[in-house]
Amino acid sequence: MKLPFDFGVKLLFRLLVPGFILSLGLFPLVRFILDSGGWALGREYPFWVTVAVSGWLIDISDMAIYTLYEGRRFWPKHLRNLFLSRETRRLERIKQSIKTSEQQGGLGAAEAYFDARRFPLDEDGTYTVLYPSRLGNLMAAYEDYPYRVYAMDSVFYWYRIWLNMDKDAREEYDNKQALADSTIYVSFASYVVGLLWVIWAIISFLQAPSLLVGYIPGPRVSLMLSVGFLLTGFLIYRGSLHLHAEFGEFFKSLFDVYENQVDISQIVKEVSDLKGDPSILKLSRKDQLELAWRYMQYGLIRCGECDELLLAASIGDHVCKSQANLQRPTTKAASLDRIISKLKELF
Numbered sequence: 001m002k003l004p005f006d007f008g009v010k011l012l013f014r015l016l017v018p019g020f021i022l023s024l025g026l027f028p029l030v031r032f033i034l035d036s037g038g039w040a041l042g043r044e045y046p047f048w049v050t051v052a053v054s055g056w057l058i059d060i061s062d063m064a065i066y067t068l069y070e071g072r073r074f075w076p077k078h079l080r081n082l083f084l085s086r087e088t089r090r091l092e093r094i095k096q097s098i099k100t101s102e103q104q105g106g107l108g109a110a111e112a113y114f115d116a117r118r119f120p121l122d123e124d125g126t127y128t129v130l131y132p133s134r135l136g137n138l139m140a141a142y143e144d145y146p147y148r149v150y151a152m153d154s155v156f157y158w159y160r161i162w163l164n165m166d167k168d169a170r171e172e173y174d175n176k177q178a179l180a181d182s183t184i185y186v187s188f189a190s191y192v193v194g195l196l197w198v199i200w201a202i203i204s205f206l207q208a209p210s211l212l213v214g215y216i217p218g219p220r221v222s223l224m225l226s227v228g229f230l231l232t233g234f235l236i237y238r239g240s241l242h243l244h245a246e247f248g249e250f251f252k253s254l255f256d257v258y259e260n261q262v263d264i265s266q267i268v269k270e271v272s273d274l275k276g277d278p279s280i281l282k283l284s285r286k287d288q289l290e291l292a293w294r295y296m297q298y299g300l301i302r303c304g305e306c307d308e309l310l311l312a313a314s315i316g317d318h319v320c321k322s323q324a325n326l327q328r329p330t331t332k333a334a335s336l337d338r339i340i341s342k343l344k345e346l347f
Contacts, residue, residue, distance in 0.1 A: 010178040018185035019055025025193030025229070026050055028200055028215040035215075058185050065188050069237070070136035083132030091119055091129055118245060120144050134241055135184075142248030146255040151290040154255075156297050157262060161254060164261040173250065180247045183240035190233030197226035260285075264292040271295050274315050 023030075030050050058065070068074045071083065097112040119127040120140040130140050146152040162170070201222035216222060268288045272280040283291070294300050300309045306320040 010174060013182055014059055014178055014185065015052065015055030017055075017182055018058045018189040019051040019053070021186055021189035021193060021229075022054035022058065023047065023050045025196035026054065031215045054189075058189060062181070062185075065184060066139075069133060069184055069188070070139055071132040072136065075132060080132045084129060087129045087132060087134070087137060091116070091127060095127070117141060118241075121148065135237075135244060138241060138244055138248065142252055145252045146259075150255065150259050151286040151293075152255065152259065152262075153293045153297070156293050157255075157289070160262045161258045164258050165254070169254070173254065176243075176247045176250055180240065180243045183236055183243055187233045187237040187240065190229045190236065194226045194228075194230035194233060197222050197229060201226060262289075264288060267292040267296060271301055271312075274312055275301060 027047065027050070030046060034046055064074075071080065075083075094112050094115045098116065101112060116127050118134070118138045118141055120130055120137060121144070122128040129137060131137050143154045146154045146157065165173070200216045201219045204216045204222055205219040217225075268280060268283075268291065271291060272278055280288075280291070291302070294302065294309075295312065299312050301312050301315050302309055303315075303320060308320075
């Protein structure tokens with residue numbers, strides 16, 4: 001849910017720090033290329049160009065980086081299952097800690113509940129594990145909050161919320177997001193550089209290609225640098241969880257404050273006219289928000305009698321297959337599963 005931001009300190013911070021880290025791994029290769037090309041000017045100019053380009057590449061890879069860190073994609077099946085099991089065991093330990101603290105009457109339950117809130121809730125209101133990483137479950141917990149409380153898809157409605165925010169609120173939001181983003185970017189850059197120094201160590205050990213060896217320290221030093229960067233990436237990632245948790249509370253608060261400023265009355269009226277059902281205008285705000293999201297995002301309208309999802313253009317030709325009013329999905333995931341299933345049937 002990244003939004004356009006001004007070219008200022010925050011953008012430079014998002015670019016400069018991770019770009020500098022990544023350049024530390026690329027510099028031996030850059031030096032080799034410069035000398036091979038006969039570069040006669042100072043080395044600082046190409047270095048800062050490398051920093052800027054590296055930072056830019058990381059910044060535009062934001063979605064892929066977060067997808068990887070959250071565990072939504074790019075994880076091998078066996079590794080994903082292993083870490084899902086680890087997260088499940090961690091949640092069980094937190095639940096046991098809550099139970100034990102409550103029985104003993106101590107203050108530990110409050111801290112344990114705080115840790116539990118970093119996991120999303122299922123349709124029964126129970127904390128659960130969705131992703132193999134701590135960051136993935138943490139972000140799922142606060143991104144699912146708008147749907148669970150207001151039936152607002154967080155990605156879809158966030159841009160409508162943004163347009164209703166005043167300048168100070170936008171600035172505060174961007175400051176908190178920039179700080180959280182920078183930790184993930186730096187962690188990712190550190191991991192990449194750590195792997196690069198493993199490659200440089202292998203090249204140095206094998207003495208091939210010989211031309212590049214002169215720009216790389218010995219294999220021992222290269223391996224030490226690799227371990228240092230990999231450890232730095234891990235520590236910064238773990239530290240970033242606290243920043244993302246704080247940002248998540250701010251994110252949820254914005255929906256609490258600005259939810260009622262999203263005007264969907266025209267969309268609700270349009271759906272009411274399409275269905276020829278004026279009772280839609282009297283639905284609760286929560287039901288109307290879900291109806292508007294489904295219609296605007298997917299062009300789908302739900303039949304109130306048989307609960308079937310229909311394309312808006314075909315709503316007038318619909319004949320109910322069953323008069324049984326089926327149970328509606330109670331979570332965003334369940335609702336999306338039904339929408340995706342319907343879209344597969346149509347296309």
